[in-house]
Amino acid sequence: MKLNDTIVALATPSGAGAIAIIRVSGPEAFNIVSPLFKAKSKKKLSKQPSHTLHLGNLMDDDRTLDEVLISIFRAPKSYTGEETVEISCHGSPYIQQEIIQLMIRKGCRSAEAGEFTMRAFLNGKMDLSQAEAVADLISSENQASHQMAMQQMRGGFSNEIHRLRQELLDFASLIELELDFSEEDVEFANRDQFKELVARIQQVLKRLIDSFATGNVLKNGIPVAIVGEPNVGKSTLLNSLLNEERAIVSEVAGTTRDSIEDEMSIGGVGFRFIDTAGIRETEDEVESIGIKRTFEKIGQAQVVMYLFDTSRFDELSEDNSSQGKISLAQLIVEIEKIKNQFPQKPLIIVPNKIDQLSEDSLLKLKESLGTISGTSLQLLSAKTGVGVEELKEKLLEFVNTGALRNNNTIVTNSRHYNALLKALEEINKVEEGLNTDLSGDLLAIDIREALEYFGEITGQVTNDELLGNIFSNFCIGK
Structure with missing residues (x-):
């Protein structure tokens, strides 16, 4: 070029x-x-x-x-x-x-x-991190991703890295100076002050590294899996959330045989909803593949919504016929299976078709499902839209937007994340060297390595291959 x-x-x-x-x-x-x-x-x-x-x-x-x-x-x-x-x-x-x-x-x-x-x-x-933020700004599709890209493009992230790098560079210069006067046994770099600086750099690096989990999710949209048995209203809920007929709705069980995905913004945060195939025992080969993919999608999701049809439970139905009915106890067992299989994922229990229940049945439902630990409950009627807005608000509760609201630096770029991890590794070596009175020449090697990784983020240290990889992902004309 x-x-x-x-x-x-x-x-x-x-x-x-x-x-x-x-x-x-x-x-x-x-x-x-x-x-x-x-x-x-x-x-x-x-x-x-x-x-x-x-x-x-x-x-x-x-x-x-x-x-x-x-x-x-x-x-x-x-x-x-x-x-x-x-x-x-x-x-x-x-x-x-x-x-x-x-x-x-x-x-x-x-x-x-x-x-x-x-x-x-x-x-x-x-600098290079600001240039990368330009691409993020162009591709931003919601308020959160836009805000993070703007913060980085204005130099919030790079300014923080520049400050750390400069302070570390100042101490590195003093240590290098000591090496020039090694025969005179002088100390230009105060070791106690250097330990304080290293501790502060470690703290900042850990905060930036931890922010990547939030930043990556907010940037790419939060995946939410809608799961449950066939024909309980998963596709109707997806259509209700998106306010459009995105998924096919049918009385025939097992209509959705593969996952359907679509995105929307809630409170300025992007969510990617995944309507999955119904979970049930089946001999249909195609449907079985869809159910297998359902569990794969649960594994990939940040939040899981378990939807079920309230009219199917004996304790809630006013219909005396028990054909096709199951007990709430059986339902709780099924929910706990998913919770135990994916214990780290937030699970929202969503009883659907509540418009068909009496007040007494609703009260009984709340009491029964309130016994499941580690879950939250949101009553819903996907067909009429009752509870949909409350469900959206509940989804926002699972998103850590505190750093975003406080305009803190949030790392969203995997290249920056990897460089920060390597910089922290070298800073930890510097700390170990200070605690064991490592010689100045060996200490200087670890400091130079840390400076190298800081420089990679902002572009003070770069090469043609790196630049080619970064800018090849931009659109023509930018």
Whole structure:
């Protein structure tokens, strides 16, 4: 990837729209665009100051391609830090391609994925963690993921890492200085102060590492498995939560034979609901595969909702016929099986079709299910929507949004997480060395390793392969 030429790409999504923006960045940006633009004001584009807008026609020889609005950003006060021109044209795909091809014929190169942001990083407009946050911001689909990406893009995470790295670097310099005066047996780095610094760095690193569990879930959406026997209303509940007919609803048991997934935002947090195949004994091979996948989905979920049909229980039904009925005691046994198999997962017990029960039956239901430890209860009628909003509020209770509300740094990137783990490992070695009076030269090796991992996060230590992997995941034009 050349970084000293001029590049062009569509900066808005491809396809038809009201307008489209084509970005040109590089040393020849103004020399390429200026001769092609006839301003309404008759002013020469290349002579205009930064951060100004100009209306006019973009010309291909004598042919007018479009009436456009051109934005000027002079280096270094641009996104990339380079000379940058942005062309706002009408959103016809034909016009977009005509303008891009014209720029290429006049000397531009088509930008690679993420190349504008890569140039911004290399030109010191942002560090590497901030650049990665740009991609997270573009892909954010709810308030939580947006807030985390904005916090990182503003430098909250990298500022914290920079401070730790600088303090560690200052002490490392003093220890290196001691090595130069080893024959005189002098101590420039106060060991007690250094121990305090190491303890503080350990505390911060552990907090950031622990935040990854929350950050990763909030970023990707919280998976919630809806499980239960066939025909108890799982698909109806999914449709009710999403407020659309996403899953097929039928009186025939076993209609859902594979998992159906869809996402929605509740209170600014993304949830991914998984409607699973009904759990029951069956000789149907296809349905058996679906049931096996149900348990796989429970294993992958962060929260499990166990749904059952209240009309099926003898103690609750006003129908004297006991055909097809089971006892609440049998139900509790089934719920406890799931709870014991997945003890770490929050389990919400959801009695469905409560609109068909009397007040006495509802009271009995609450008393019976209240005996199951480690679970919560939410009465529901998926068909009428009673209890659905309360269920959404209950789901939010399982999400730790405290750090998000307090605007604390939350790690969402697995590359950062791995670098933090390795940095903590090296800091622990430094602590051990201090406690055992390890020689300064060996202590310095562990400190340098820790500094290396800190630098990997912000991009102070990097290589072409790493940058290629990171920016290849960006969209073209960003």
